[in-house]
Amino acid sequence: MKASNAPTTARPSVSRKHVIVLTSSAAVLYVLIEMVSGFSAIVTARVVGSPAVAGLGPAIVFGLAGMTSVPAGWLSDRVGRRPLLSGGFFIGGLGALAAGLSMGTQTVLWLWAAWILTGMGIGILRLLKAAAADLYPPQARTRGIGVVQTGALLGAYLGMAVATGRSPQATMRMLADPWFLVAILWIMGMIGTWGLLRPDPIQMAHAWETDQDVPHRSVLPRTGHRRIGAILLAISVIYGVMVMDMALAGEVLKQMGAGSRTIMIVMAVHFTGMFGPMRWAGGWATRTPRPRMALMGAVAMIAATATMAIVSLTPLTISISLFVVGVGWCIAWMAGLGELAEAVPPRERGTIMGMADFGSDIVAAIITLFGGVTLAHYHLTGLVILGVSAGGIAMGTIAWGWPTRRAKISADPI
Structure with missing residues (x-):
């Protein structure tokens, strides 16, 4: 007994x-x-x-x-x-x-x-x-x-x-x-x-794990599988847009004549948007379909990026836009990480998280490089178009390769 x-x-x-x-x-x-x-x-x-x-x-x-x-x-x-x-x-x-x-x-x-x-x-x-x-x-x-x-x-x-x-x-x-x-x-x-x-x-x-919690087959050889690849690409592009907005907003503030203290305050507001809602976003990701959550985060980022080309730019308006960009990134990022953490057993979790970081760094470097060139030649309007276009790619990737159903990635047919 x-x-x-x-x-x-x-x-x-x-x-x-x-x-x-x-x-x-x-x-x-x-x-x-x-x-x-x-x-x-x-x-x-x-x-x-x-x-x-x-x-x-x-x-x-x-x-x-x-x-x-x-x-x-x-x-x-x-x-x-x-x-x-x-x-x-x-x-x-x-x-x-x-x-x-x-x-x-x-x-x-x-x-x-x-x-x-x-x-x-x-x-x-x-x-x-x-x-x-x-x-x-x-x-x-x-x-x-x-x-x-x-x-x-x-x-x-x-x-x-x-x-x-x-x-x-x-x-x-x-x-x-x-x-x-x-x-x-x-x-x-x-x-x-x-x-x-x-x-x-x-x-x-x-x-913690039970036989029902984790896949029995390795997931990592299937990172080219549509759903896993879509998640990695989407969160990498979203991260890249966030980094570009953050990095080049500092340059825009310098061109406006803002001092280093003002720039740091604006960055502090941005980081508050990025990390302040983390706990709330993590809890939300346990109750909400994550693809929908990621789309909402991407929409918030695109809207905030576009706003910078519409409103009169001041340190205050840039702070508000970057705060919303940070919140949008936080929501989408947590949705993606939650899906990846659920997709793999503990023996592969570190590797998949490392892949997410690596992809994000590469995409951020590319987008920020192009963003700097775009800002120099086409000014803020060109930068906003680039950010909105990249955000649209992320949204399309989510809609195409990351279905709303909550079935485990490991159970999907190859």
Whole structure:
């Protein structure tokens, strides 16, 4: 009789300790991301001594972050989330330390080492999404991702506060000090994840799953399958439009004569739209057909982007538009991540999340590059047309390849 009762034994509960560790890790991650966004171009130009190479700093960091995402995700599926996240904190911490040393010593070698290590660390730490999905039962995975990702908002605020307090004309020593502080935070993150993230989130995911929850066949060889490919393409394009709007809005504000503090405030509003609703969007994705939710997010982004060509542009109107762009991205992104997290077993979740990050980085780089050229030649109207067109591609991809029915991707015929 006891054996017959085994299937009804209590399932594990969500570990509050794990949630706190991962949420704090997301905050620490985005402190560094904001530092790179605000300072890497300035630091590269000053250490190398040529403004012509300023763009190499952020290009190396975010390029390597994308290239690292898939192999890091694959490795985390095999050795566990805890070793990879701890290793990512260590690598990124070394990168921040090397960045500080490069400014203090004016050494170019330290600088390139800094950006390489920082990019790898960021690429690995973005796997927090997979670990967050592992912590929650199947019906609440997306909400779990949203809960953990809310930590990114605090990190973005802290990073922007540091960036706002340092002007491009500051001494190299003044620019170096925040990087040493970030290095300490990342080493603390390494210690925290290694010591507190026990049991490993992937072990908890296996405890949650039942035979009905996950596919028995591997999903990854079928990423060319229409539905999975559509999800990856759609969220990558939506991410690319969001990054283009964010990056080039800063240039538009500069052309309007806005100061660095005003630009940072506008970016803070944008990040509030991106990460503020994460928990709510994650919960919504557990109750709403996700393709419909993704379409709603894409429509919000397109409308907000188009508005910038219609209304009189001021820092206030740009802030409102970027806030709505951020909210739209949040809704669509959470819908896509929830669908991908549900599509794969724990042993493939890190890899699929890495693929989403990699695709998003590549598309964002391409769209932002074309957006910059378009802004220079066709001004804001051309930029808006590009953003709306890309958003339309995302909507068409969702409508064509991501049906509203909630059947598991793994059950679809090939």
